[in-house]
Amino acid sequence: MTGMVKSLNVSVATSLLLFEAFRQRQAAGMYEKSRLSPSEFEQLLFEWSWPSVAAAKRRDGKPYPSLGADGEILPESD
Structure with a gap:
């Protein structure tokens, strides 16, 4: 063939x-x-959806921001 x-x-x-x-x-x-805990799921979702932002947050030692229902980064509340 x-x-x-x-x-x-x-x-x-x-x-x-x-x-x-x-x-x-x-x-x-x-x-x-899911075999992932909710926090593990949220962390992986953010890292895979926003790799450059995740790398910057890790580098700066800052927590990841929350994501909205459509995967957008929600504004941080101060």
Whole structure:
């Protein structure tokens, strides 16, 4: 097999593998609740959403600001 057929077979095999892994994890209840604590979730969400701001806050030793429902940085209340 060459070209498009070989590429299609690899794509189909990969999708089947990923679907089966998802199905098994779902059957085991792994998606029913988060395995992260709420504070860990908030920290990772901020670091992944705002990496440059997170790096600056870490460098300055300051806490991360809160995020709004749409992922925006909320103004700090003084």
